[in-house]
Amino acid sequence: MTVEKNNICLDALMEARTNGSTCCKLMRKINFDKSIVEEATGFSGGIWIMWDSRRAKVEVISQATQYIHMRVEIENINRFLCTAIYASPHEVTRHEMWEEVKLISQTSNEPWIMAGDFNDIRCSDEKRGDSPTDIAKCLRFQYFLDSCQVEEVTGMGAKFTWQGPKWNHLDRVFKKLDRVCANMSWRLNFDEATVRVMPRILSDHSPLLLTMKSNMQGWSERPFRFMAAWMEHPDFERLMEDKWHSDMEINGMLSNFIPQLKRWNRDVYGNINNRKRNLVNRIVEVQRHRENGEDPGLQQLEDLLQNDLNITLEQEELMWFQKSRHDWIADGDKNTRFYHLKTVMRRCSNIVTRLRNNLNEWIEDPCELKNHVCNFYKDLFTEEVPIRRWIISDTLWPTLE
Numbered sequence: 001m002t003v004e005k006n007n008i009c010l011d012a013l014m015e016a017r018t019n020g021s022t023c024c025k026l027m028r029k030i031n032f033d034k035s036i037v038e039e040a041t042g043f044s045g046g047i048w049i050m051w052d053s054r055r056a057k058v059e060v061i062s063q064a065t066q067y068i069h070m071r072v073e074i075e076n077i078n079r080f081l082c083t084a085i086y087a088s089p090h091e092v093t094r095h096e097m098w099e100e101v102k103l104i105s106q107t108s109n110e111p112w113i114m115a116g117d118f119n120d121i122r123c124s125d126e127k128r129g130d131s132p133t134d135i136a137k138c139l140r141f142q143y144f145l146d147s148c149q150v151e152e153v154t155g156m157g158a159k160f161t162w163q164g165p166k167w168n169h170l171d172r173v174f175k176k177l178d179r180v181c182a183n184m185s186w187r188l189n190f191d192e193a194t195v196r197v198m199p200r201i202l203s204d205h206s207p208l209l210l211t212m213k214s215n216m217q218g219w220s221e222r223p224f225r226f227m228a229a230w231m232e233h234p235d236f237e238r239l240m241e242d243k244w245h246s247d248m249e250i251n252g253m254l255s256n257f258i259p260q261l262k263r264w265n266r267d268v269y270g271n272i273n274n275r276k277r278n279l280v281n282r283i284v285e286v287q288r289h290r291e292n293g294e295d296p297g298l299q300q301l302e303d304l305l306q307n308d309l310n311i312t313l314e315q316e317e318l319m320w321f322q323k324s325r326h327d328w329i330a331d332g333d334k335n336t337r338f339y340h341l342k343t344v345m346r347r348c349s350n351i352v353t354r355l356r357n358n359l360n361e362w363i364e365d366p367c368e369l370k371n372h373v374c375n376f377y378k379d380l381f382t383e384e385v386p387i388r389r390w391i392i393s394d395t396l397w398p399t400l401e
Contacts (some may be wrong), residue, residue: 005210009055009074014086014117015205016046036070038063046084047116062104064233066097067116069104077212080186081108085116091137098144105148111186114150117162117178117205128160130173150181153210156353157197163208178208194353224258224315227314230269272316279309 011032015259032050036058042048047068051058057073061081065090073079078143083104088094101114120141124133164173180195190212198207230236243260245253286302289295352362355372363369 010049010051010058010072012084012116013048013050014046014084015044016040016048034058036060036063036068038065038068041065045086045088047084049084059317059322064100066094067101067114071238074212078111078189080111080113080189083112083114085114087117087119089119096298102147104142105150105183109185111183111189112150113180113182113186113210114148115152115178115210117209119177121175121177126160126176128174129171130164130167145181148181148183150183151187153180153182153187153193153195155179155195155197155208158199158206161197161208163200163204177204177384180210182207224262227265227319229272229318230261230265232311232315232318233269235264235268239268272312272319274317276309276312279305279312283309 018110033050034051034053036049038045038047045065047063049058049068049070055075058066059071061071062069067082067083067085071079072082081104085097085101087097105112118141121127121133121138122142122145123138124135126135160174160176161178162175164175166172182190182193192213194211196209196211198209200206238351239261243257248256279381283302283305286298286305290298290302352369352373355369357363357372363372
């Protein structure tokens, strides 16, 4: 039901506890035609990867008892590496898998995610009930994630993904054992990706739904924001002198100036990425021509282009620094990818993909979400005027004699 409802083209099933023939039966039910199976050991473990070959391509790179590492290409989305993980409940065996996955993270610079049941938690907040949290184990798991240079893709939905048994009259234990983690390259390539924790059905684990592209196309354009990088442009001061009139009332001046600033940004300042790409291409072309013989004119042109590129890189860094809203910057260090990633992570945490309405139903359609939010604040800030009916009595209307 979840596969059909959410239009899933690739499914990873962990801890199957059965053989591959059952996987084939399940595939026929959900219209998947390809699969990879890492067989369970008795009634322990097992990893199934199933997909629709019309929409996804999967190439297995390596596999072991606790993981399957593969290259995935989904429809028109760029290719990326994916490691499906079912970590052993035995700590020593689990740590052996950690070392193998660390090696995977160090041998490729491609976009990469690892997802599944890690059988570990990062901190005490990811557990409720049972005995006190082993902080040393949490730190070891966090060190493993840091060694792989990955960040968790923040999930929406329930906080805990696993429901354990209830022992000796203690509270039932809940943990966050399942997660999706990605390296910087993957986060930058798929900046609209989201993870949703789905309800548990006939299992003690909650499924995770990874959506590669957001469906939030219905929103209006973002509000105007002044970009500090504009001030680095040589024409910005002249624009201010020509278009900004300090003798006008501030609100009226802003209303007139903002459209002109937007046009200047589009026509003069331009797209930083396009400008950077054009400058790099021109530098490559100049350097290629200089190989045929020394030319003072080409040397002078390359120096000018290199200077323009350096200014553009500084403007790009300043732009992402402002968007990331970070509190520090290393002077002289090009941290553009760092600030870009911070911006992506902040935007992901700010996206509202669903809300619960007054009927306790979830709303996911962008237009319905927009109307729901607008109506909520209209009702919140609308003054309630009590309606009172006139009471006619002898006291209010005395009888005339």
